[in-house]
Amino acid sequence: MSGFSANYTATDYDLRSLNHERRMLAVYRQSSHTDAGALQPLANACWRTSCFEWALYRDAETVRRLWGEGARALVQGFARRRHGFDPSPDQLILALHLSIAARERDAFTELAFAAPNLRSGALRDARAFRGSRAHFHLAEGYALVARALAEHKQSPARAAVDSLAAAREENDAGWWERQYPDALEASWRMREHDAVCALLSAVAHRIADEKEAVHELHDEEVAASTAADFGQAVDEALVRLEQFVERDTNHHPKLYIWLPGIALCALAASARLPIEWLQERYEKKVVGYSRLPLELLRNPAKKA
Amino acid sequence: MDDLSVEASNAVRHLTNLPQSTVETLKNLGQNIQPGPANTQGTNPQNQVGQQGENSQTQVNQPGQQVGDSHPGNAFGHHKPGRQQLEIRNQGQQFQFRLNPRTDGNSPFADGGTRGHHYGNWNHHGHSESHGSHGTYGLNSAIFSYLRGDSDGSALRPQVRYALDVVSDTMGSEWANNLTSKNGERIVRLIDHAVEQAPRSFEHTLHQANRANGNGHRESFSIEPEVQRLVENLLSAAQLGKHFDKLDKAGGNFARRAEATVAQFLFGDKSMVGERVQLSAAELLRDLRSGAFRPPGEVFNPFPLTGRARVASEMMELMRTFDAIERAIRQLDGRHNGAQQGGLDNGLKGRLTGGAVAAFEELASLFPGSPGRAGRNEIPKLIGSLGGMLTDANGRQFVAADGTALKLDQLLWLSTAGGLLKGTFNGEMFPVRLSPQLIYGFDAVYSVIGFDGRTLNPPHFAAVQAQINGSELDWVFGQAPLTEGWMRALIERLKDSVLADHNMLGEMLEEALAAGRFHAALVSGSVEEGEAVAGSFKVTRLLPSVTGEPAFNYA
Numbered sequence: 122m123s124g125f126s127a128n129y130t131a132t133d134y135d136l137r138s139l140n141h142e143r144r145m146l147a148v149y150r151q152s153s154h155t156d157a158g159a160l161q162p163l164a165n166a167c168w169r170t171s172c173f174e175w176a177l178y179r180d181a182e183t184v185r186r187l188w189g190e191g192a193r194a195l196v197q198g199f200a201r202r203r204h205g206f207d208p209s210p211d212q213l214i215l216a217l218h219l220s221i222a223a224r225e226r227d228a229f230t231e232l233a234f235a236a237p238n239l240r241s242g243a244l245r246d247a248r249a250f251r252g253s254r255a256h257f258h259l260a261e262g263y264a265l266v267a268r269a270l271a272e273h274k275q276s277p278a279r280a281a282v283d284s285l286a287a288a289r290e291e292n293d294a295g296w297w298e299r300q301y302p303d304a305l306e307a308s309w310r311m312r313e314h315d316a317v318c319a320l321l322s323a324v325a326h327r328i329a330d331e332k333e334a335v336h337e338l339h340d341e342e343v344a345a346s347t348a349a350d351f352g353q354a355v356d357e358a359l360v361r362l363e364q365f366v367e368r369d370t371n372h373h374p375k376l377y378i379w380l381p382g383i384a385l386c387a388l389a390a391s392a393r394l395p396i397e398w399l400q401e402r403y404e405k406k407v408v409g410y411s412r413l414p415l416e417l418l419r420n421p422a423k424k425a
Numbered sequence: 426m427d428d429l430s431v432e433a434s435n436a437v438r439h440l441t442n443l444p445q446s447t448v449e450t451l452k453n454l455g456q457n458i459q460p461g462p463a464n465t466q467g468t469n470p471q472n473q474v475g476q477q478g479e480n481s482q483t484q485v486n487q488p489g490q491q492v493g494d495s496h497p498g499n500a501f502g503h504h505k506p507g508r509q510q511l512e513i514r515n516q517g518q519q520f521q522f523r524l525n526p527r528t529d530g531n532s533p534f535a536d537g538g539t540r541g542h543h544y545g546n547w548n549h550h551g552h553s554e555s556h557g558s559h560g561t562y563g564l565n566s567a568i569f570s571y572l573r574g575d576s577d578g579s580a581l582r583p584q585v586r587y588a589l590d591v592v593s594d595t596m597g598s599e600w601a602n603n604l605t606s607k608n609g610e611r612i613v614r615l616i617d618h619a620v621e622q623a624p625r626s627f628e629h630t631l632h633q634a635n636r637a638n639g640n641g642h643r644e645s646f647s648i649e650p651e652v653q654r655l656v657e658n659l660l661s662a663a664q665l666g667k668h669f670d671k672l673d674k675a676g677g678n679f680a681r682r683a684e685a686t687v688a689q690f691l692f693g694d695k696s697m698v699g700e701r702v703q704l705s706a707a708e709l710l711r712d713l714r715s716g717a718f719r720p721p722g723e724v725f726n727p728f729p730l731t732g733r734a735r736v737a738s739e740m741m742e743l744m745r746t747f748d749a750i751e752r753a754i755r756q757l758d759g760r761h762n763g764a765q766q767g768g769l770d771n772g773l774k775g776r777l778t779g780g781a782v783a784a785f786e787e788l789a790s791l792f793p794g795s796p797g798r799a800g801r802n803e804i805p806k807l808i809g810s811l812g813g814m815l816t817d818a819n820g821r822q823f824v825a826a827d828g829t830a831l832k833l834d835q836l837l838w839l840s841t842a843g844g845l846l847k848g849t850f851n852g853e854m855f856p857v858r859l860s861p862q863l864i865y866g867f868d869a870v871y872s873v874i875g876f877d878g879r880t881l882n883p884p885h886f887a888a889v890q891a892q893i894n895g896s897e898l899d900w901v902f903g904q905a906p907l908t909e910g911w912m913r914a915l916i917e918r919l920k921d922s923v924l925a926d927h928n929m930l931g932e933m934l935e936e937a938l939a940a941g942r943f944h945a946a947l948v949s950g951s952v953e954e955g956e957a958v959a960g961s962f963k964v965t966r967l968l969p970s971v972t973g974e975p976a977f978n979y980a
Contacts, residue, residue, distance in 0.1 A: 133925075134925070134928065137928070138920065144936070145939065148939050149939070152939070158909065161910075162939070165913075209903070211903060248905055248908070248910070249903045249905070249908075253903065256903075294597065299714065300900065300901055300902060302862060302864060302865040302901065304595050304596075304663075304664060304861070305595055305656075305660070308596075308597075368653075368656065370650070371862075371918075371921050371922055371923045372921045372923065374921065
């Protein structure tokens, strides 16, 4: 293979890529005003730019701002159903991740109220990923959890539990292998899907099973146990992620930060799951937690 | 590898208060761990636990002699089977395990007796010198035993063990557990051959690389390119084996015969022929999945075959294709006065002149190949014969935004040639064995100029994809083929490639796509017995406008 220099370092790649993504951001921002087909590329560019920004400058505010922009772009596409926008389940899932990670309340609420019955509603004309039932179930479950939190109701969370169970059941290794020619990537993505379902299920159970104040002591014990399971699931996912990144020689900028982990930990906190386990992981420098930076998990400082 | 039983795992944790991570490490050593009485008379204990987990108070003692510790084969902490001991002290408590490998009658290490200690040095082929190259304890048995978890893999080179670990982990424990003697032998032979083809120079251990993991840590652990390629080959081989398992159920005898044929060319008696045309498990798998081995006549059959009949017809076409490949190679060898591989290559190189495209056309036309590859190799011929001018069924040409007619100019990228072309022929460049990323990426990318030959600024590009024998175009990354989402997904793969040249091409293509300067066309035709059927190739679709009619025949 020609053209590859041993002196070409990761920093070179990050720098050059950041410059390119910034150029594309400018292009997509302009064209998305008139072309709904530019909304997804805009969101994708926001995501990629945020990863390179973090890798090079560690600026949490810039990263959140980009996530927020990406979330709003996708929500615009889902909400207005403009021609040219593909309302696919993977994009709705991404929109939820971005809106939660960026603490974009309006975007989060709008997505939450797309549930239930996404398949016949917000995702009706999906083209990409339309052959994957697992993604549709996951999108449904995720939106229901969001709705449960937005409305402070338990019933959507109970429905989410069923959707997420279906999402895990339909997680078909054969589908991933056909869609992702690199077996390593297919394996990682299948496991990531499973991990996201497991983490969301924990949150959904927490909301659905939360007891009244009179049963507070028992409730705290259950919450602690759920949090422990949640933490272990995050541990396993991050180990798998590290394995994938080590084994595959290509770059994976979107895995510089594990966006689903950021979002789901924030969601868990919103559902009043204890998250002290996170602090312990950081203190012990457990493998993989550099991809869940604390600065991005903490709520941004409120403006005066 | 079987999981540690829940009962045993809980027993270990309860009795030793070991953190789960340590138990997992012990489990991954491929041994059953059963609590047993203390026994200080272990033989060759060589107990190394790679990770201590979070509780650093756990210690592992290593009494007794350790055999082969100086060999890099021990770098992964694998310890030898046989009656081993692992003494663990934790917070003043002493708890000793006796490790008994899971065994079956076929394992060469069944009794853990003296056989289990003949590891010493091994030769360049990864075979234990004590046991010879293909004896009872030869490489294929060692691979099978290791994959099944019946041995620690000490007879294998560490890079091979690493690669097998990755394969087993990626394919899942169910795959490894389902390796019976029947399909296991087939899989292992495929893997065995891939390992044999790996460079002989696996002498240095896995090393640090300066590829960062994106978190600012520049000393991340990475693997050698040769090991990476071995992993790719093994994974492709394992996936091909899985596919034939499915075909076996549908196609019965035909599928088995076809599989035997594939096996011959990939790793058996005819593997030299297969290597000459760079047959690969990954390309074969793609062609099998997409139906590229469908006989050409089937495309126009108003009553297409289904089910078992369809599988049988595809398997027969596969066997005919391989026969044709073998005939062509042997004829060429005969014409160049010798069956020596070097003679053929030298003769070809002496004849080749001109740029990469001309040389490629000549070389590609000499050999039949898998249908997908044969079809993709037709793209430059078709484009060349049309003078780069592509039209749809209504005679409309590629046009720029200002209405200027365009034509395809320089071939920038050809997947069957390994990707980016630099304009000069490099005899070592192709035929090449392709990675899955290349196989499922763009087939060809051209630069585009004005119909009068003038250069366009900014530049335009065109992707040309091939569809063979009415095969299903691949959905990849969740995207329908030839859609903008599909193009964006492939562009992103280029941008994230380890190769800087690919990154730059990807960036250029994304900018072009966003500005309406990236076109796409589909070339479809028939391939029979590994060769393109004359007159069958045509452009049938252009993007962004989709036409259903054939546009132009290539004669």
